[in-house]
Amino acid sequence: MINDPVADPPLRRMETLLPAGFPSPADDYLEDRIDLNRELVQNPTSTFLARVRGDSMRDANLQDGDLILIDRSQVPRSGSMVLAWLDGGFTVKHLVLKKDRALLRAANPAYPDLELNEEEDNRIWGVVTHVIHREGNASPGKRLERGRPRPHNTV
């Protein structure tokens, strides 16, 4: 879903960009650039993206407009941040497992706990694994246009 190797190869061999002249002493030590897909997405097959609206998880560092990664293959535990279906809508909350019942708890004192009753207990859609928040005045997260690389920038 996130990684499209055809559209955009993540790695370009630097050596092809070098001007004639001295070979780079780093050539023998080239490594792949860090790939966030690999770092953040443990199981791409079961991972989905969503955008969050609302402020009920404010104190858990989840703000209105943030992106979340949801992994359906992870087992929700008490304390997990989950995406649940409740009363006709998707909602992100903390799961709290008690002896005899399950609760959805907001991270904002303005919101009461919600009961997750028997019938709805299979309605946890997935476990939230990461929150991606764009910092205030940073430019949008979209990939920048990559022009022809200038040699003096690449070594």
Place this chain on the structure above:
Amino acid sequence: MKALVDVNSFYASCEQVFRPDLWGRPVVVLSNNDGCIIAANREAKALGVPMWKPAFQVLPELEKHGVSIFSSNYPLYGDMSKRVMETLSTLTPALEVYSIDEAFLEVPETELDLQIYGQRLRQRVHQWTGLPVGVGIAPTKALTKVASRMAKRERERNKNVFVIADDETRAACLKDFQVEDIWGIGKRIAKRLHERQVHTAWDFIQLPDVWVRKELTVTGLRLKRELEGIPQLQLEVTPPAKQMIGTAKSVGKNLEDKKLIQEALAWYVAEVAVKLRKQNRIAGRMTVFLETNRFRPEDKQYSNQTQLKLPVPTNDTPALCHYAALGFERIFVPGYRYKKVGIWLSNLVVPSAVQQNLFDPDPQPRHTQLMQVMDRINTKYGKATLRTASAGFRREEWKLRQQQLSPRYTTCMDEIMEVGS
């Protein structure tokens, strides 16, 4: 042992994954251009939703019954299909993707309890993708098809998994299985079999080998063996190269304007050319076709097609557009309201396998580069950002109607799920 896994009401189920409000409710999916119903889930079928009927005839009735209606969202179904296959491949050493929603699997020899293995497949696919699947397990591919039917037939009791592991179960299933439902037996053959008093799959395997071989060729005999529990067909793990590629698309309105139909055609040709290049193939033959709206009996009807042998096989968009236009001129007759236009490409080969034509030297070297640039630009900035002038600027006037389209939740950043918190 082999397993056949298929997703229950695949298209409708894909829509439901992202819409828990529709779980357990009737859902139908319309064909391209919202023309007719191509998929309905169990709840919709229970209401008697007629498949393949022109949508405009039945939609009001469906809405009255609270059926949710979706345009077909192939980007979503394609991605969900991939996810299902990837999930399955974590539980099997060999997998054959048989169709968008079906796969044959090799059951690992270490699996002792096949029922439990089937349940594990079901559970994992549902957990990872949200999609419900059925599983048929048996010694041969043809028998897995039978088992898969059985799994659906008594869904509750069989828990969507059915195993044919011994001869008694096999016999009982085959005696309870209509001959026309056998994998690979068409309507025509089924009719002939019924005339010979062969009504069930069990009757079929009682036929003498000689007769089957003579009447149904070696393929029929192979099928008989498979139903007897003797494997004849292996899993095709690497898909065979496509022999044909094309699009048979409707345009959104009934078009009379020749120029406009040509633009739509050029647009579709460009789409096919992209597919062709992605698969690293060039085509040697092209079929162009044109059709009026079959569902409007009050209109004058016309349909035609023509074949062109390309002087040099190619995957170059301008060249393919050129030949498509030639073919189009041959079959276009003014005065009709056209609904469908498209091309098929065949004689597909890898580019290196082609001899150059002395009299029509190939302009490829430069064009290959041009196409690479075009594909790169279009991948980055969106489909058909860069296109041939013949595709025009009036897509709004002919494009497909897709009024009930759901978001491309998994393939388009601007259309991902929105959730509350």
